[in-house]
Amino acid sequence: MKQEMISYIEKHKDDLKSLNRFLYDNPEKSYDEFNSYNYICNLLEKHNFEIKKNFLDLKTSFYASKGSGNPNICFLCEYDAIENEGHITGHNLLTTTSVAAALALSSIIEKIGGSVTLIGCPGEYLGGTKSVMVKQGVFNDIDVVLVAHPDVVTSESGSSSAIIPLSIKFLGHSGLSFLNKETYTSLDGILLTFNILNSLLKGFPKDVEVNSILSNGGFTPLLLPIESEAKFYIRSKEMDIARIVESKLREIAIYVSKLIRVQNTISLYEPENEELITNRTLNRLFSHNLKETGIINIDGPRDIHSGLSLGIVSKTIPCIQPFFSIIEDNNIKYGTKNFANATISNHAIEESLKVALALAFTGHDIIAKENLLSEVKNEFYKK
Numbered sequence: 568m569k570q571e572m573i574s575y576i577e578k579h580k581d582d583l584k585s586l587n588r589f590l591y592d593n594p595e596k597s598y599d600e601f602n603s604y605n606y607i608c609n610l611l612e613k614h615n616f617e618i619k620k621n622f623l624d625l626k627t628s629f630y631a632s633k634g635s636g637n638p639n640i641c642f643l644c645e646y647d648a649i650e651n652e653g654h655i656t657g658h659n660l661l662t663t664t665s666v667a668a669a670l671a672l673s674s675i676i677e678k679i680g681g682s683v684t685l686i687g688c689p690g691e692y693l694g695g696t697k698s699v700m701v702k703q704g705v706f707n708d709i710d711v712v713l714v715a716h717p718d719v720v721t722s723e724s725g726s727s728s729a730i731i732p733l734s735i736k737f738l739g740h741s742g743l744s745f746l747n748k749e750t751y752t753s754l755d756g757i758l759l760t761f762n763i764l765n766s767l768l769k770g771f772p773k774d775v776e777v778n779s780i781l782s783n784g785g786f787t788p789l790l791l792p793i794e795s796e797a798k799f800y801i802r803s804k805e806m807d808i809a810r811i812v813e814s815k816l817r818e819i820a821i822y823v824s825k826l827i828r829v830q831n832t833i834s835l836y837e838p839e840n841e842e843l844i845t846n847r848t849l850n851r852l853f854s855h856n857l858k859e860t861g862i863i864n865i866d867g868p869r870d871i872h873s874g875l876s877l878g879i880v881s882k883t884i885p886c887i888q889p890f891f892s893i894i895e896d897n898n899i900k901y902g903t904k905n906f907a908n909a910t911i912s913n914h915a916i917e918e919s920l921k922v923a924l925a926l927a928f929t930g931h932d933i934i935a936k937e938n939l940l941s942e943v944k945n946e947f948y949k950k
Contacts, residue, residue, distance in 0.1 A: 568678070569931065571675050572672065572927050576671050576920055576924060580920065586606065586666060587659055587911060587919070591659045591910060594649075594653040594654055595646075596648065596650040598690040600627045603647075603662075608687075611631045611669075616669075616673065618631045619631075622687070623699065623705070625696055628688065630685075631687075632684045633682065634681055634682035637681060637708070637710055639681060639682040639683075639709045640710065641686060642712075643686050643688055643697075643877070644662040646659070646687070653907045654907045656906075657718075657906065659910055660915060664920075664922055665685060667924075667927075668924070668926035669684075669927075672930045679934050679935055681934040683930065694837035694876065695876035698839065701880060709884055710884065710940060711846070712877070712884060713887060713929060715922045717890075718890035718893070719900065721890060722868070722890045723850050723854055724845040724853075725843070725868035725870040726842055726844070727842055727871050727877075728802045728842060728873060730874035731801040731806075733799045733813060733817075733835060734797070735797050735832075736832045737753040738829060739753035739829050753794055756820075756827060756829045756831065757781060760820060763823070771815075774808070775809070775812050777800070777802070778799065778800040778802065780797065783795055805842055840875060841879040843875050845886070848885075848943045848946050850868065852933070857922065859925070860928075861921055862925070885946070885947045893919070
């Protein structure tokens with residue numbers, strides 16, 4: 568079966584290279600990925616996937632499937648780029664890898680049973696849509712989620728930060744500043760919030776980090792700012808700890824409002840990121856299959872400081888997100904224009920297809936060997 572998947576990917580390598588190049592040449596900002604979305608859907612239709620377009624009424628999201636019943640193996644696509652920067656984190660190649668894995672597994676799915684699913688997840692840089700999908704029960708009939716991310720190192724899936732993106736706004740009065748010297752302003756509310764927070768930080772758990780920015784505080788010193796806003800990134804290894812810090816920030820804002828008599832509003836300005844819980848059994852299976860495809864040097868589980876929208880999915884079903892190196896020049900850094908350029912190199916596409924096969928092999932193993940899926944799920948439910 569695995570040889571059939573290898574042959575299928577080799578036969579359609581040009582389609583996959585064209586997909587990768589098209590996404591690279593046509594970078595689109597979050598939730599505006601119409602060209603990317605159409606290209607991917609047309610390619611999947613060519614390979615006889617059933618596709619639900621505009622999935623969940625999200626204009627650039629799709630749900631593609633092939634086969635029937637369970638086990639249901641799911642791969643994910645992310646295809647937005649950073650405006651004016653392009654695919655500096657390699658979403659073009661991430662999507663190509665996931666599409667290739669889905670195509671490979673779909674080529675034998677009728678023979679081995681089960682299903683293969685590929686979900687298009689737009690807007691990743693603005694928090695993504697996975698939290699919406701979880702709340703809508705999209706993953707209820709899926710057994711595992713497998714996704715691999717391009718990087719400058721190859722490593723097993725580890726953990727990520729839990730992040731709460733909190734906005735605090737204060738509403739004050741309008742008027743000329745030099746005529747209202749005794750009036751507390753909305754900006755006073757923000758500055759007092761910053762000062763109280765800085766005093767409390769020393770009492771927070773050591774792994775908590777709070778990044779903040781004044782996102783709105785007026786546009787001229789001659790006028791009192793009617794509205795001032797601060798945005799916070801509360802970052803921790805565990806969401807439960809981040810929630811404690813969030814509650815403290817909310818308490819500060821309420822206290823400041825009462826103290827200087829300015830109104831406040833508190834809200835999330837992006838979806839939260841839960842910490843990623845990696846399934847170690849899936850990690851082991853994938854690493855074995857990755858070595859089978861020829862990628863031998865694999866670092867251990869990698870914990871990343873940033874948030875991952877996959878985190879909330881990992882608390883619903885077993886997940887992994889390993890990383891794979893696409894570079895030949897060690898001077899290339901992740902998240903740069905040079906990294907984006909590296910994603911379309913021959914070396915990068917060859918590594919991507921090896922990883923795609925390893926993902927597909929892992930899906931095959933889980934479908935073909937019932938005990939493996941039981942082991943994966945037993946670990947998940949224990950956690």
